Amino acid sequence: MTGGAMATVKRAVVPAFSAMVLVLAGPLTAAPAAAAPPDADPDHPWRMRHWPQTQPWQRDQPAARRAGADAPQPVDPQNYELPDTMTWDDYRAVPGTDWSDPAVPGSVRNFRGALVLVDFPDQPFVVTQPANSTVFGNPSTVHDLPRADVPAFYRDFLNKPGELNRGHTIHEYWMEDSGGRYGIGLGSHGVYQLPAKSHEYGIENSMQRGLGCPAGDKCGRDLRADARAAWLADVGETVAEQYDFVFYLAAGQDESSTWQEFGQMKFADRDSVPDAFGPPDAALPNWNATRYVDWTSWQASATVWPNAANGSSVQAESSGMSTYAHEFSHILGVGDNYNNPYSVPARRDYSGPWEMLSRGTFNGPGGPHSRWLIPGTAGSSMGAQHMLRNKMKLGIIDDAAVLRLSRDALAGSGVVVARVKARAVEPGRGLSGINVTLDGGDGSPACDTATDPYCDGGRYDNYTVEVVDRMGFDSFTPDSGVLLAKTKNADTAPFIWTVDANPQDIDKVDFVLPDGTPQKMTIGDYRQLSDALFHAGTGSGSEYEYVDTANRLHFYVLDVRRDKVGVLSYTVAVRSLDGAGPQARGVVAGPAVAAVAPSGWARCRIPVRNTGRATTTAGPLSAYTGSDVYRVSASAGAGWTSWLPHAVTDVANGRSASVDVYVKRPAGARGTRVAVTVTSESNPAATATTSCRVR
CATH class of the missing domain: 2.60.40.10 (Immunoglobulins)
Structure with a gap:
């Protein structure tokens, strides 16, 4: 840890996640429901009343910091917060913008999407059912809707500012992320009942490894194909061709937001899963295989996993708005950049909560363990912006806003010093980021991902430097500061590797197992990168510089500034270790x-x-x-x-x-x-x- 004689000042608002019974009812400047468990906050079903609100950082600040106004303080203390404890009060608007206005289209392109809704003979839309009536404890805030009203409800929930979505929409996300270049419009169609049971689409070989299909059923069916056929039979090819892309919205839960909460977090082991969470076939066990670990409840495994292909994506009712933004990124041509947090051997997450195509999709009030709610008003409702690499690839950032450097040129030019603004705001004539090309390739020594969980795998093409502030869709990122990353030109994951200013184990409890045992966050958990940002000055709890000796580069975070309207910027520098430039130094x-x-x-x-x-x-x-x-x-x-x-x-x-x-x-x-x-x-x-x- 970097710092002078002053001790580290580091806030970590990180409670122990409790066992969930989910189906029960001067120069000195400072940066600035579903039925709930009996101990839950009724306004936030994912948040437990007994979570500790007083943290050790509040008691253990340096004596100099407590002494008074004339005592020294860190200029840029790190105040990170895990998504788990966030609420809607954490949202802060981007100054001077209103990207949510649906009447304002994207300046470059306004994409028109079809929202096609499908249900199943055994699974109606959850929002049409009584409150808390499903085995998962859904629906929460909206229930007993007539089936005919469901298409308009979800269209408006996703893309019309309102009370339920807190005024936030997919259109707003893309307008903010692209600086007003890309907008989204939605038209809704359906509801169409598909010919097979819901689990025949949800249980498939890549996730369930051929297990769990009830006798007489045909699992692994193609939901996208059947949904498209039903839609075309209704509207015809001419209408379908008027859309740029399709969101297929299936009734029920999605497995991504359900497998853990209704698996290892709820049941002691796979043999403890009760019949209520089991299959309609008594010959099958009540558990089933899932994507990241060996088992979850059968009911969780039988739901669809969001995915994108061929200009369309598949979601379910628990898929938050961020899921749609994530899948639309795939439709535009960028791949996934995340790991298996439970892999053996372990592997650190790639870009964590800072990137929409990584686990920034999970951002939103309540964090990753609140994504099972229907409608999706908590975790996964306010995903992170794209990182600089992906904005450049998607063409949603001005060339003039990116300072393009190269490792070789830096040796000739000397140190470069620049001010970079927070990525949530348009920089005007300023900068949104820096890209440094690694001429001749990545010089990092080889490492083995099988034995070193922190191995980035090598073969990177660039470094990027950008600034994150907790405002707009970045309000639910864990911290404000400087985000440094290694990137590749091709989408070969990991193609963004966040440089972690605090690479040590974050050592926080993820949740509590049913027997009361605390379950720590794995090394692969994306929240390990919650304290990854660099900060200016000493004593911040983070770092103010980073040296990559192998790639002959030195990065600095020199100063922090927040202007009168609240826009955050940092003075940063980068120099070559192989050349100081032609300037006379003194x-x-x-x-x-x-x-x-x-x-x-x-x-x-x-x-x-x-x-x-x-x-x-x-x-x-x-x-x-x-x-x-x-x-x-x-x-x-x-x-x-x-x-x-x-x-x-x-x-x-x-x-x-x-x-x-x-x-x-x-x-x-x-x-x-x-x-x-x-x-x-x-x-x-x-x-x-x-x-x-x-x-």
Whole structure:
């Protein structure tokens, strides 16, 4: 962990997930239902009243931070929160935008989609049934709808701002994610009853491995084919061809949001699954195989798994709005980028909660274990934006908003310093991100994914740098900060690998098994990356720099800023380890005097001047190569404590800035001199030493 003498400040709002009975009724700146279990919050069925609200971070802050306004504080403390504890109160609108207005189409394209609804002889739409009447405890907020009203209900729930969806729609997601370029319109058709039972479509070989099909039934049926046939028989090819894509919405649960909550979280073992969750065939066991682990309840296994193919996708009623955005990403041509969180051998998640095509699909109030609700108003209702790599591939970001660098060119240009804005906002004439091409390929040493769960697999083509802020659809990401990733040009997963600023096991309880045993998050759980973002300054609980020696690159997070309307941005830098550029590097630092405050701390403001000279060569990078990055160190007298809010800082050529150094007086001491050294990262020979006299 990075930090000076000041201890880490790190908030982790992470309760232990309780066993669920699911079917029962100055320079100092700071970044800023279904029937519920008897101990649940009735407004949030996934949230337990006895979850701890007071966290250790609230008790264990450094004494200096508690001492008062004149005591030093980290400039950018990491305040991450797991999705499990989030509520709709966490949503924060993007300043100056209203992407939810359905009357405003995408400036590049407004896609027209058909929402085709299908049910089954044994499974009507859950929202037509009485409240909490299914074995899964659904429906929750909407029930007893007439079948004829279901198409319009789901069309409006997904794409018309209203009370139930909190004003958030698929159209809004794509408009925000694309900066107004892509919009979505939906027309609804159905309901069509398919010819086979629901489990004949839900149980198929890739997930259930040939197990669990009741006698006399034909499992593995093609829902997409039968649904399309029913739709075409009703509207004809001419109407169908007017749509750009199709969402097939099937009655009932989806297996992705059901297998764990109605499997290992609810039952002690597969032999403990009761008949209510079993098949209609007494000769079969009450459990069945599923995708990521060996078993779940048969009822959970018999539901459809969302998927996309051939310009269409399949969802179910528990599929949150994010699922539709995720599957539409596939329709547009980008693949999945996630792992099996329970794989043996274990493998770390690829891009976690930060990316729609990874587990950012699960984002929303209540997190991953609340996705079984019908309608889908909790987890998976507010998915993350796409990361920079995928925005570039989808063509939903302006070229001018991405600073394109290359590893080789950096050796010639020298360090690049740039300000990057949060990805949820349009950057204007600023930047939304940086892409660094690894000329000649990834130089990382080989590693073995079979033995090293943190092995990224190698063969990456780029690095990307972007900023995430918890606003808009990113409101339900765990943190605000700088997101660094390695990426590939081809969709060969993992094609985005988030660089984790805190790679150690996050060591949090995921849920509690039926026998009361806490189940920790696996190494492969996507929430391990909740604290992955980089932060500016020391003592944040995260890191402010990252060195990839093998690829000869050094990344810095130098400063953080939030403007008057609330837009977050960071000053970041990247340099080559193989070349400092043609600039003449230099630095001078002046002395300072400081007085000890009642808290016992004194602040020295060291004037630093960049005496280097810029080159006269003009070019696209000239706006970003006119600064240098300096490393600062300080040493106080015996018994005195020194602390640096910034251990690295940038100063433009020919300009001056101040560097703060804090020192704390020991009991009985009168004064001291603090030695301060400022050294160019580009040229270590360019260094200056000064002192601060503390009275």
